[in-house]
Amino acid sequence: MARRAVITGIGVLAPGGIGTKAFWNLLSEGRTATRGITRFDPSPFRCKVAAEADFDPELHGLTPQEIRRMDRATQFAVVAVREAVADSGLETGALDPHRVGVGIGSALGATTSLEREYRVLSDAGRRELPDHAYALRHLHDYLTPSTIAAEVAWAAGAEGPAAVVSTGCTAGLDAVGHAVDLIREDAADVMITGATDTPISPITMAGFDAIRATTPRHDDAAHASRPFDASRNGFVLGEGAAVFVVEELQAALRRGAHIYAELAGYASRCSAFHMTGLRPDGRELARAVTEALDEARIPPGAVDYVNAHGSGTQQNDRHETAALKAALGHHAYRTPVSSIKSMVGHSLGGSGSVELAASALAMRHHVVPPTANLHTPDPECDLDYVPLTAREHRTDAVLTVGSGFGGFQSAIVLARPDRSLR
Structure with missing residues (x-):
């Protein structure tokens, strides 16, 4: 096994x-x-x-x-x-x-x-x-x-x-x-x-x-x-x-442990493109998401929530939006997405784990944390970014993603070990 x-x-x-x-x-x-x-x-x-x-x-x-x-x-x-x-x-x-x-x-x-x-x-x-x-x-x-x-x-x-x-x-x-x-x-x-x-x-x-x-x-x-x-x-x-x-x-x-989530899938890619710049189409991040979902054996349509990298720079947010559309297809428009960096800032290398903790807690409470300070969405960022207020939402499978200088793009899929994919 x-x-x-x-x-x-x-x-x-x-x-x-x-x-x-x-x-x-x-x-x-x-x-x-x-x-x-x-x-x-x-x-x-x-x-x-x-x-x-x-x-x-x-x-x-x-x-x-x-x-x-x-x-x-x-x-x-x-x-x-x-x-x-x-x-x-x-x-x-x-x-x-x-x-x-x-x-x-x-x-x-x-x-x-x-x-x-x-x-x-x-x-x-x-x-x-x-x-x-x-x-x-x-x-x-x-x-x-x-x-x-x-x-x-x-x-x-x-x-x-x-x-x-x-x-x-x-x-x-x-x-x-x-x-x-x-x-x-x-x-x-x-x-x-x-x-x-x-x-x-x-x-x-x-x-x-x-x-x-x-x-x-x-x-x-x-x-x-x-x-x-x-x-x-x-x-x-x-x-x-x-x-x-x-x-x-x-x-x-x-041992009867409480289980927050299974770490069901992980993938990482590098753009080999630019030290601080990002390709607008987000193809490397999309590839990391797709491979993480494949490893988890979870179809894109079963993702219940995306915890975004969401740094708040012009290029990152558009790049990430494009990547999610490419990886999740039309389901990207139906999936709640939020960035907790709006509340706790960007702790660089620490941010991925801090956001993974938020993802596991979202699964535990069936609550999606909001993107604070989101009043006027960028027209090019047209997904459901859960503005201002947390939302009750069933979460059996959560995707969290990260993007870093040097072109690093990573994704982890959390899922309930006894999940039944809808």
């Missing part, structure tokens, strides 16, 4: 509230967590807004030594891991640790700490050669993204396969897809997987300012992120982490 992978635990740390419950409350109520940047002085930048998480690491169980050792992105991941494991009810101490693996996605790794330490070592840029005498002993950990996977493995007692997947803004989907493959090929029985990114820092803002990818709408921060709206003019940077306990289906059933 083919091995199947299911989600049995979810942990989320995102803007607007810490924990899965606070995250879902924000989404289902259609509230936004975007605001003026408080983590540093944003006045020199074109974009002055972001979706920040109000996170106190000590309040959420990290020791002073862990706080010193871990970058903010790693702290997010570890706190989310602890929630996910508790949510799953899994007794990790009773498992063979060599059968428990880790797969974590991140686009930028420890950017927050690297920038902070460079400022110290260079005396705020006044020294041409940084003075290594001021370096923390953990500086190498910040430089090496694999540290995130190591910390997650230690937190979960996992001694199986461990890796960081860094494919830009699709990393949160690709890491989970990699974890599913390990379970299917019998390399692990349990995977602790997801993604984390905390990119709200001066160097990241400067980079996106330079290519005008982020919105300059700083006079109305709560309504700055406007996916699919005719007035959209760039995305709002965010931060966040989502981690899942993913188990082999039969093992989860034997």
